[in-house]
Amino acid sequence: MTTANTANTANTANTAITAITGIDTAELAVAPPPPGPRLPVAVQTLLFSTRRHTWLPKLRRRYGDVVRLRIYPERSVVEIADVELIRAIFSGSNTVFHAGEGNVILKPVMGEHSVLLTDEDQHLRARKLLMPAFHGAALRGYRDMVSELADAEAARWPTGRPFPTHARMQALTLEVILRVVFGVAEGPRLDELRMLLGRLVDVGPIDILGWHNPKLQRIGPWRRYARGQQRVDELLYAEIGERKLAGDLADRGDVLSRLLLVTVDGERLSDVELRDQLVTLLLAGHETTATALAWALHELARHPALLDRAIRAADGRTQEDDKYLEAVAKESMRLHPVISEVARKLTTDLVVGGYRIPAGHTVMPSIALVQGDPAHHADPEKFRPDRFLGEGPPTGTWLPFGGGVRRCLGAGFSLMEATVMLRSVLSRYRIAADRPRPEPAKARHITMVPARGARVVAWPRR
Template identity: 70%
Template sequence: MRTSSPLPPGPHLPVFAQTVLFGAFRHKFLPLLRRRYGDLVRLRIYPERNVVLVGDVELIREVFSGPVETFHAGEGNVVLKPIMGEHSVLLTDEQEHLRTRKLLMPAFHGAALRGYRAMVTDLTRAELDSWQADRPFRVHERMQALTLEIILRVVFGVGEGPRLEELRKLLGHVIDVGALDIFGWHSPVLQKLGPWRRNREIAVRVDELIHAEIADRRTAPDLENRTDVLSRLLTVPGDDPLTDTELRDQLVTLLLAGHETTATALAWSLHELARNPVAAAATTKAADEGDERYLEAVAKEAMRLHPIISEVARRLTKDIEFGGYRIPAGHTVLPSISMVHADPAHHPSPEVFDPARFLGGGPATGTWFPFGGGVRRCLGAGFSLLEATIVLEELFRRYRLTPAARKPERTKTRHITLVPGDGARIVVHNRELPRLRRGVRDRL
């Protein structure tokens, strides 16, 4: 209910309690908050942030279309600063962000995307070759391994060598942190203790490996002819090149953000398809016929039903009037992906997995935004959907799926993402006859 306060309503729990509930149990906490307080909810969470969750689509449009000088996305993502670095494209604002975004954009649009198709296909086939049919396994782990291989090739151009092998293992540890581990990112005291100290040591070693790779690449004789992201950034024309620290921050951002979200989207897709024979049959038909439109719809619906990132953030640099309230400068506004994606007003029967809702006209503009919105929409959105489409096509040409357990998996919070609680356990079964028919058809 509206109150006389200039700020939106919200719970009066201690900061620690609100932080834990929001950080580790937000998939259950947010629906309760919305039922109690409505489309605008104020929270207080560590580290020293006053936030306002937004579940109203029209208000979210105001945020995404608002002036970048007022709505700072970089400052809104400050929780990621200890890992991504202060120069990360996710952490900067205004002119610095625009400069970095322009440098990264060519690697994820147009001809570059088309150039990745063969590489993604080859790596996907190699991954699927290693699978054992008729045995339960956690497909989320395999999707993480696959998408990490893909992003390593995109960022560095190669995936072999002792340095990249060590980096591959360490990045897995960086990703595999819980919501409470994030406390250690912002606390020098905790970084001296137990798992937080180990996390810090891993982060330092990742930095050493990436800086060594940057140093080697600067001296590569064929640098001008390379098309990977690192080489592109090292050969940018002009008199304002990125420093090694700036390069490190962009590379870490791409390596971490560029594979985890896609892997999780694919894991949720396969989790749902294993339990939905109708959607699985339609996906198999689409894979056999090369119907990438439907395959992309599968990935989009998985991202709707299971948002990987629950919200996006904008920190206010000045007071604003918003939804009948005054939100002061310094507050962080959080357009809630989870709230909007689960709203039956925008997505009928929102609890049902139905890729067909993304065919035809699809959901109304602004009611599906897993990649954020406005000028800060994720640079890798197109690449992520391309990956997902190729993986689904190759997988369903080979296999049919069944679930490994009777009950659907719960959602678990891991760092800032929402993942399948038991790794999306499935069983794959060979489709021998369809593969034979395709082989005969291809020879003809």
């Protein structure tokens, strides 16, 4: 490394440290490591994987807003629950905070070009090429397609008996990705992709073990998963190849067709990049939106007055009605965060909140701890969509889509999707809880889902 490069790296680290802590790098030598539990890695990994929604609040009460954990495979991660520190991390240099490296566990499935797995210039290039497919005008173009699919799904719901809404919302969001994002037309390819992708997104801890172990991929369930993933890739590349030859791309309304038309500095996404971004949109947008909607219905079914207000909004067609349905979705995401934190791997030693964190460690701004903090949200355990009307909660205290330059590109799509789907369900049905006691959350790979599938009873309104 040249002297000039060394100086630039030092300056970058200096700026990031000052932004976060307001102290000089000299304090790195004396700053202590973050506190945290001394349990074995295996025990901490198990607790984090299965009980993080109850374990992390206990750790915060004991150790404070900066807590070191030892979790496989990263070994050393630091949970951050202070809003100011999180804001500084999100706005920090992308050469210091590597989100792509923090998500490396997803690389075998999403691919090395995924916008979630790249950093610095490569990430910025990917965002520029993806952004046009998710701006305001594009979202308005997707709305009618989403509405048509949501109406068709709602019409199939059973009535007068309990059923799990989570499974139905998963089926719906998968259909939206196949038709609105991938743009696959009716036919054998759509049928096969529907079956294969349903398996691909149904990831459990056992499946994840095989992602990074080629030997496991030769046997049992890991072999079946690997073969399914290979077949999905074959079908996606076939779809991309055929779509590139279509003469009506500009008239098509799906995300893939829009991405094929986008250029930045004369460059387009390659076929491999398109494949990686499509799979990323599938994995990032399928489970999260479906789970948020299932939690929303779970809460509305237990709050008749709020359900009445949401039904009136579903029957209306004004901007205010849309805002209320969106507020229901946002409050669901706040009260029941689907993803509990985001990750940034450090490329240099930093002092964060008075503690020294070495390069190579991962800092994890905690979505769940911030959104459940009474200092930011009054009565945080209560479902109150009104908190998202008007000015809404304080900036930086609602984080389901992350923040900074890494904020989820599909945030607007997800909220539009949730609003449309709630309208389709509530304009057709009145829902009720199947039992008085609320469902607890349970861990499902990296997400938190309703333990019983958010079961409700639906009654036709007309």
